[in-house]
Amino acid sequence: MSSVGIIANPASGKDIRRLVARSSVFDNNEKVAILRRLLIGLDAVGVEAAYIMPDYYGLGERAADGLTLNMAISLLPMAVQADERDTVEAAGRLADMGVGCLVTLGGDGTNRAAAKTCGQLPLLAISTGTNNVVPAMIEATVAGLAAGLLATGAVDAETVSQTSKRLEVFVDHEFMDIALVDVAVSSDLFVATRAVWDPSRIKEIVLSRAEPGSIGLSSIGSAIHPIALHDDCGLHLLIGEGGTAALAPVAPGLVVPIPLRGTRVIALDTEVELEPCVGMLALDGERCLALYPEQRVAVRLTRHGPRIVDMRACLAEAARRGVFQGPMLAEVCDGYRD
Amino acid sequence: MTEITSEKLLWIYERMRLIREFETRAAKLFAAGQLPGFVHLYAGEEAIATGVCAHLTDRDFITSTHRGHGHCIAKEVDVRSMMAELYGKEPGACKGKGGSMHIADVSKGMLGANGIVGGGGPLACGSALTAKVLGTQQVTVCFFGDGAAEQGTMHEAMNMAAIWKLPVVFVCENNGFAESTPVAYHASVKDIADRATAYNMPGLTVDGTDIFAVYEAAGEAIVRARRGEGPTLIEAKAFRYYGHFEGDPLTYYTDEMRKGFQARDPIARFRKQVLDRALVPEARLNEIDTRAVQAIDDAVAFAESSPLPVPTDLLSDVYVTYAHA
Numbered sequence: 059m060s061s062v063g064i065i066a067n068p069a070s071g072k073d074i075r076r077l078v079a080r081s082s083v084f085d086n087n088e089k090v091a092i093l094r095r096l097l098i099g100l101d102a103v104g105v106e107a108a109y110i111m112p113d114y115y116g117l118g119e120r121a122a123d124g125l126t127l128n129m130a131i132s133l134l135p136m137a138v139q140a141d142e143r144d145t146v147e148a149a150g151r152l153a154d155m156g157v158g159c160l161v162t163l164g165g166d167g168t169n170r171a172a173a174k175t176c177g178q179l180p181l182l183a184i185s186t187g188t189n190n191v192v193p194a195m196i197e198a199t200v201a202g203l204a205a206g207l208l209a210t211g212a213v214d215a216e217t218v219s220q221t222s223k224r225l226e227v228f229v230d231h232e233f234m235d236i237a238l239v240d241v242a243v244s245s246d247l248f249v250a251t252r253a254v255w256d257p258s259r260i261k262e263i264v265l266s267r268a269e270p271g272s273i274g275l276s277s278i279g280s281a282i283h284p285i286a287l288h289d290d291c292g293l294h295l296l297i298g299e300g301g302t303a304a305l306a307p308v309a310p311g312l313v314v315p316i317p318l319r320g321t322r323v324i325a326l327d328t329e330v331e332l333e334p335c336v337g338m339l340a341l342d343g344e345r346c347l348a349l350y351p352e353q354r355v356a357v358r359l360t361r362h363g364p365r366i367v368d369m370r371a372c373l374a375e376a377a378r379r380g381v382f383q384g385p386m387l388a389e390v391c392d393g394y395r396d
Numbered sequence: 397m398t399e400i401t402s403e404k405l406l407w408i409y410e411r412m413r414l415i416r417e418f419e420t421r422a423a424k425l426f427a428a429g430q431l432p433g434f435v436h437l438y439a440g441e442e443a444i445a446t447g448v449c450a451h452l453t454d455r456d457f458i459t460s461t462h463r464g465h466g467h468c469i470a471k472e473v474d475v476r477s478m479m480a481e482l483y484g485k486e487p488g489a490c491k492g493k494g495g496s497m498h499i500a501d502v503s504k505g506m507l508g509a510n511g512i513v514g515g516g517g518p519l520a521c522g523s524a525l526t527a528k529v530l531g532t533q534q535v536t537v538c539f540f541g542d543g544a545a546e547q548g549t550m551h552e553a554m555n556m557a558a559i560w561k562l563p564v565v566f567v568c569e570n571n572g573f574a575e576s577t578p579v580a581y582h583a584s585v586k587d588i589a590d591r592a593t594a595y596n597m598p599g600l601t602v603d604g605t606d607i608f609a610v611y612e613a614a615g616e617a618i619v620r621a622r623r624g625e626g627p628t629l630i631e632a633k634a635f636r637y638y639g640h641f642e643g644d645p646l647t648y649y650t651d652e653m654r655k656g657f658q659a660r661d662p663i664a665r666f667r668k669q670v671l672d673r674a675l676v677p678e679a680r681l682n683e684i685d686t687r688a689v690q691a692i693d694d695a696v697a698f699a700e701s702s703p704l705p706v707p708t709d710l711l712s713d714v715y716v717t718y719a720h721a
Contacts, residue, residue: 072589072601077616077628083599085590115586247673250608251600336673348672 060210061107062100063152063179065145065172066093067164068115070187074251080311081188086115089163089186092198093121096161096184099202101127103381105209109133109157111148114140117163142171150175158209159367161201165190166274166342170238173224173364180208180215182367188253189274189309189343191239191267192222196369204372212381215365218372222287222363223266223326227339228356229347237341238364240265240275241357246338246345254340257314261337264330264357265293274343278306278316283323287366292359294330296320329358400611402676408450408607409670409681412442412663413688415466418475419638421692422465422482422496426642432484433495437638438466440605443662444569444632445470447610448537451618457505457523457536459516461569462497463636464509467539473501479695485702491713492705507536514544517553517566524562528624535621537565537614543574545588554595554629561626565617568631569604575640576648589631597627604632605660608669635660 071084093110100108110118112133122131134148145164149172152160159180162168165187172181182205183193207213225237243262244254254260254275267287268279279285279293281304300319307313324330332339332355339347339355349355376382419439425431438445441463449458449470460467468478473489481488481499489499500508507523510516520538527534544550545568557564568588572579579586592599598617602609610632617628635657639646670676 068587069601072587072599074600074602074613074616076589076592076600077598077613077620083590083593085593086585086587087590116580247675248606248608248669250606250612251602252609 079309103206145171224363443607514547557627563621604634
């Protein structure tokens with residue numbers, strides 16, 4: 059049976075960057091609307107089942123309410139913790155169930171959580187967060203078509219996706235956590251509002267990618283040394299006076315010059331040891347872990363990240379193969395008549 | 397985040413401990429039949445009032461709710477006068493005529509607890525408009541609950557604050573229940589901050605049990621208001637240990653929820669955070685624990701030994717006489 063898993067984060071797009079930058083509130087009713095359009099797209103190409111992560115807001119139930127589709131829609135049978143653990147658990151369950159594609163609605167943090175357990179399940183990420191490198195601002199209807207084409211096998215996921223990089227964090231030689239885009243050290247003492255938003259507090263950054271057009275901490279890297287998803291390298295930045303500076307959009311509506319005392323390209327499968335300090339370690343833009351000077355903190359760049367779907371490549375491949383016309387279209391339409 | 401000194405950390409701890417002790421004692425006194433009227437207790441939400449008021453001075457104003465003890469203490473209203481007010485005694489903050497739901501102390505910028513759900517919003521706009529017209533740089537913080545978020549007064553107040561760019565910070569204390577009704581049953585949006593876009597102001601959600609999250613967000617919102625950039629809506633998600641009112645059987649709380657509350661206790665979290673960072677000595681925190689108990693003991697003794705208002709004072713302070721020009 060063709061199936062797709064969906065994880066929609068009700069908490070994304072609501073942090074302090076609405077106040078200290080010019081980010082927009084990403085309200086949950088809009089996420090419900092996005093989810094509905096996604097489901098319609100999936101249904102249109104004949105996906106038989108969609109499994110949605112339950113959440114405190116009820117995004118899945120609200121999206122399904124009043125929607126008449128051929129596709130079966132159900133919530134994963136799991137308890138809601140109302141934090142990152144939900145995404146981690148849901149992604150693991152969906153991978154175990156063998157769904158054909160995982161679609162996420164959230165920001166980099168949501169995808170980081172999903173990446174912990176989703177393995178090489180093709181991941182199509184829709185942005186409903188703040189600083190987004192992994193997820194893209196794409197129309198959910200179209201994303202639904204693409205995810206559906208992968209789930210039904212109309213397009214081979216291998217040809218339109220690639221395994222991404224990730225940053226693995228080790229504290230005193232013990233594996234601690236991962237980030238997909240950036241690991242940063244800030245001089246903040248507490249998790250507090252989570253988001254890293256004050257550039258003056260950032261001391262050091264390790265990036266897996268730094269693409270022109272990105273926003274957030276990776277934009278600092280992209281301003282001086284662009285690194286793509288497919289490049290087998292990353293970037294290590296030391297923040298502070300003594301070198302060059304990069305003008306970077308570190309949050310929506312917040313463009314500031316960032317002084318750099320050092321920049322270094324790092325190769326895949328190598329480790330960067332962070333400077334000892336009192337502060338917080340931020341993963342994909344969120345303060346997560348308290349740092350103490352006696353700790354040895356290292357970051358390793360690997361290509362063990364999730365398998366990211368190129369939505370446009372998927373749709374182009376489908377068009378090339380005539381999926382949207384002729385006999386294959388008739389096959390999809392037959393599904394409706396059933 | 398705004399730098400936070402060890403003195404400020406100790407102040408925060410002292411205020412939170414005083415609130416917890418005050419509420420714990422009020423619950424016992426009410427159960428023993430010592431307090432007239434209703435009490436609505438704030439225990440569990442200490443980080444919100446304290447994290448916000450840590451940025452205010454006596455010149456700034458707050459408006460409060462029926463669950464107002466925490467706001468009063470965070471704004472440094474004297475706990476003796478508060479306890480006397482709960483007892484309905486003459487030296488109470490409102491001379492014993494208001495009780496728990498109407499404690500006010502304008503000298504501290506505390507414009508009053510409020511028995512009307514959603515009653516604080518228009519009041520906050522009034523004081524903020526005054527500050528704006530007079531150019532005093534004073535900020536008003538309007539505390540309200542998730543239940544009040546559905547009241548017309550709050551919608552009107554937030555609209556008015558936005559169109560007039562008033563120096564107000566709206567702080568929605570979302571403890572998950574309006575009386576006993578879950579947010580999902582009474583709110584079209586479960587995250588109240590989602591409404592900020594419609595009001596045309598910044599809105600954000602923070603963990604209301606993490607003092608540092610509240611402190612950071614409130615600090616930025618208050619600075620923004622002082623700069624004349626208008627209102628902000630902060631939604632602080634928390635819980636309350638006690639029922640809506642004392643006597644509420646709390647049938648809507650599950651054992652699992654209660655366990656979750658303990659894990660998120662704002663005072664325990666604060667202690668752990670500052671001690672892990674070695675920002676204050678543990679002995680200082682322990683001293684504050686002792687002093688908080690003593691302060692509430694003293695407040696109760698003061699209230700119990702104080703006289704009731706005399707009948708001839710029944711109508712005093714009820715009407716205001718303005719001097720003619």
